[in-house]
Amino acid sequence: MATPSASISAPEDAPADWPVIGQITAVHGPVAVMRCDKLPPLRQALCAPIAGERCLFEVHQHLDEHHVRAITLHSTSGLSRGMAVHDTGAPLHVPVDPSCLGRLLNIFGEPLDGGPPLPATHYRNIHGEPVALEDAIATGSVLETGIKVIDLLCPFIRGGKTGLFGGAGVGKTVLIMEFMHAVATLHEGVSVFAGIGERIREAHELWQEMDQAGVMPQTAMLFGQMDESPGVRFRVGLSALTYAEYLRDTMQKEVLFVMDNIFRYAQAGSEVSSLLGRMPATVGYQPTLTTEVAELQDRIQTTRQGSITAVQAVYVPADDMTDPAVNAILSHLDTTVILSRAQAAKGIYPAVDPLQSTSKLMDKYTLGDRHYQIAEGVREHFSRYRELEDIIAMLGIEELSPQDRQVVMRTRKLERYLTQPFAVTTAHTGIAGVSVPLSDTLDDCEAFLRGNYDDLPEERCYMRGSLKGGQP
Structure with a gap:
């Protein structure tokens, strides 16, 4: 666990403690080209001060021996050529503390709920390594949710990954909230919610509904909203997963990790790839799609300290299950829950399609x-x-x-x-x-x-x- 002396989310004494590494030479939307005397490593966090505020960047490309391309993690309004760029000395980190439960945070671990900031004592790199093979524990046991149709036909696997496929109005958010409630009450666990590309209205409504349902005290929520930089939407899932790993390792509890919507994570990666000038691959997606999805999914692991069970809402563009992004996500899932509009129209809630929804571990050896x-x-x-x-x-x-x-x-x-x-x-x-x-x-x-x-x-x-x- 890293404990740097200065928070990467721009504390009061920065950037005075951060050395100037170079200057901005060009800005193309959320992409900045910087000339550096010494090239920073890939994924390094850089900072530029703008009118009392601080704009953070993440290095994505080395163009030559003196120029890099970086994606901004803030609004680019106010950026200009010639601005000094400071090296933070590390990749993006977030402050971790048990008090993150019950809070709304952004990609940097800063509060969105008007509360006090998290204690700046311990930090974790959002680009954490997956659990070592010898420390990982195989999935196998069923994680009961108390929801009849789920437990019977498409059971959750402890430490597994579940995809929740459904359009608007079929009860996807309600089902996600009930999963969080079940983990908190049945298993005395905690939940981490990652809102990737959420509308501001949806995020506020979800926060209020979860508070009224009594789920918030055992939940941490992180949002990378729809109006933010693609870099934020691309990295907020990793920030949320970092908190899930921290709660698993320190509290040794059942952790439910919810992402809504993971398809927007793939979309944000496609935007970043295009901005960096990469040649698009199948159906216009980034050539690194499979690697980027795997980087996120492979960190969702069960260890001797505890388990992370993931529930991922997946948008299916034009109802095409052969879409490359959907296929890349599907290849990692253990359980697939299909929410049917026809079931919802008949008043059948939860609107789970009993024939299309299934689990890879739906066999007599696992279930009995x-x-x-x-x-x-x-x-x-x-x-x-x-x-x-x-x-x-x-x-x-x-x-x-x-x-x-x-x-x-x-x-x-x-x-x-x-x-x-x-x-x-x-x-x-x-x-x-x-x-x-x-x-x-x-x-x-x-x-x-x-x-x-x-x-x-x-x-x-x-x-x-x-x-x-x-x-x-």
């Missing part, structure tokens, strides 16, 4: 024979129901065979049973949230498949907890 068999049985019922929907729409359910009619009725009840009121929406809906243990979910679904609830009305299955436990 019973869980695997019940999950497959539920999927078979949903699959058959989808096949029969067109026949029902044209001819009516009366034209089906008795066996198919039975499958349809059981599937409709299962679909409603897999809905669930959330704790984080109680203030809006007036319905108390419930958390259902995986054992109860398995018992209930097994009873549905056996026909034990064939006489139960469909409305009795909707928006409730466990049938076995008698929860409302």
